Amino acid sequence: MTDELELLKRDWQNKDKQLPQLSFNEIYKMIWKKSSSIVKWIFIISIIEFAVPHLLYLLPVMSKSMAVWRGLGLGNFLLLSNIVHYSVVLFFIYQFYRRYKEISTLDNAKQLLSNILKTRKTVKHYVIFCLSLIFISYLVMAVGIYLSDDPIAAMGYNYTTENIDPEKLKATIIVTLVVLGFVVTLLMGCIYFLLYGILLKKLNKNYKELKEMDI
Amino acid sequence: MTKDLEHQFVTELEYNQNIVHKVCTLYTNDRDSHNDLFQEITIQLWKAYPKFRGESKFSTWMYRVALNTAITLYRKSKKSIPTQDYESVMFKITADEYDPTEEQQLKLMYNAVRQLGDVDKALVFLYLEDKDYREIAETLGITEVNARVKMNRIKNKLKTILNP
Numbered sequence: 001m002t003d004e005l006e007l008l009k010r011d012w013q014n015k016d017k018q019l020p021q022l023s024f025n026e027i028y029k030m031i032w033k034k035s036s037s038i039v040k041w042i043f044i045i046s047i048i049e050f051a052v053p054h055l056l057y058l059l060p061v062m063s064k065s066m067a068v069w070r071g072l073g074l075g076n077f078l079l080l081s082n083i084v085h086y087s088v089v090l091f092f093i094y095q096f097y098r099r100y101k102e103i104s105t106l107d108n109a110k111q112l113l114s115n116i117l118k119t120r121k122t123v124k125h126y127v128i129f130c131l132s133l134i135f136i137s138y139l140v141m142a143v144g145i146y147l148s149d150d151p152i153a154a155m156g157y158n159y160t161t162e163n164i165d166p167e168k169l170k171a172t173i174i175v176t177l178v179v180l181g182f183v184v185t186l187l188m189g190c191i192y193f194l195l196y197g198i199l200l201k202k203l204n205k206n207y208k209e210l211k212e213m214d215i
Numbered sequence: 216m217t218k219d220l221e222h223q224f225v226t227e228l229e230y231n232q233n234i235v236h237k238v239c240t241l242y243t244n245d246r247d248s249h250n251d252l253f254q255e256i257t258i259q260l261w262k263a264y265p266k267f268r269g270e271s272k273f274s275t276w277m278y279r280v281a282l283n284t285a286i287t288l289y290r291k292s293k294k295s296i297p298t299q300d301y302e303s304v305m306f307k308i309t310a311d312e313y314d315p316t317e318e319q320q321l322k323l324m325y326n327a328v329r330q331l332g333d334v335d336k337a338l339v340f341l342y343l344e345d346k347d348y349r350e351i352a353e354t355l356g357i358t359e360v361n362a363r364v365k366m367n368r369i370k371n372k373l374k375t376i377l378n379p
Contacts, residue, residue: 004320004324004377005324005342005370005373007317007320007321007324008321008324008325008328008343009342009343009345011321012237012343012344013343013344013345015237016233019232019233019236019237019240020236020249021232022229022232022253023229024225024226024229027225027228027229027232027257028221028225030253030254030257030258031221031224031225031257031258031261033254033258034258035255035258035259035262036255036290037255037258037259037284037288037289037290038287038288038289038290039288041290104263104266105259105262105263105279105280105283105284105288106263106266106267106276106279106280107283107356108279108353108354108355108356109282109283109286109287109334109337109354109355109356110355110356110357111356112283112287113286113287116287202287202290202333203287205332205333206286206287206332206333206334209332209333209334209335210334210355210356210357213334213355213357213361213362213364213365214357214358214361
């Protein structure tokens with residue numbers, strides 16, 4: 001085998017004549033082209049992921065649900081959770097920026113892969129945080145309904161509910177909220193981790209290989 | 216000043232472009248992907264150039280950035296299938312005296328190397344470029360001992376590919 005590899009080495013080092021040769025101008029043009037590297041994609045996708053949960057608040061459905069929170073007497077919870085939420089978001093963005101800046105092609109391959117994966121992990125933690133927050137909001141809303149005397153009015157509707165047993169109605173709303181919270185969180189989580197997996201497939205594979213070499 | 220830097224960079228890259236072409240040859244299967252990867256490596260080299268500052272040789276520095284781009288940053292735009300014309304040009308046997316057995320052997324070897332994973336290819340590439348194990352280890356971020364061990368394993372792997 002070594003002989004064959006030596007043969008290959010000899011041939012490889014004589015290959016220069018067969019390789020394409022680019023001119024000064026051709027190379028010069030290339031340095032102004034846009035990169036399509038995975039790091040650039042990771043950066044763009046991460047920024048979108050940071051922004052999306054916030055854009056959701058701008059939807060009319062979400063503004064309506066703000067009113068529901070107040071109706072349920074949970075306005076303070078909302079304020080508090082927003083303060084916590086934005087502090088954590090700022091922390092994540094800072095962390096993401098710091099790690100992104102550390103990515104350098106001048107590092108060795110293992111270090112470079114590790115830095116990129118760490119940057120991505122920050123976004124992953126951020127998404128897990130947002131998903132938990134969504135799930136918790138549903139749960140808190142369910143608790144609010146449970147404690148409320150007139151859940152229908154609190155939710156901003158004016159239906160007469162004479163024919164329905166109020167306890168039964170309450171139970172139905174609570175179960176619906178919990179199930180909905182579960183389904184929404186799970187669905188968003190699935191979509192996210194699928195995207196995450198596709199994006200990092202190659203990096204994870206190569207990083208694992210380099211790490212296994214050092215065991 | 217920037218113009219000087221651009222000129223200096225392109226001149227050096229033009230002179231050393233074979234290194235990049237060789238990386239592209241190992242990591243791609245057709246002419247389009249080859250050019251794509253060459254361009255991406257050029258962009259990454261240019262981006263990193265201001266930090267280079269001549270601490271090591273330009274070519275040494277190139278190996279690292281080029282391999283990092285191939286292993287990590289480059290995204291294949293499409294599933295590329297090996298094209299015949301590309302293969303025949305890239306892997307035309309260069310032995311001085313034509314020897315059919317040798318040619319057959321080399322062809323098999325090249326095909327076997329191209330079936331390896333990204334990281335294994337990087338090791339083989341540096342080995343073929345006659346880099347010592349210290350440099351291979353430093354480029355990949357593993358220990359020298361493990362680089363040796365890994366290279367032996369790759370040799371065995373190639374053996375299995377060649378003699379299934």
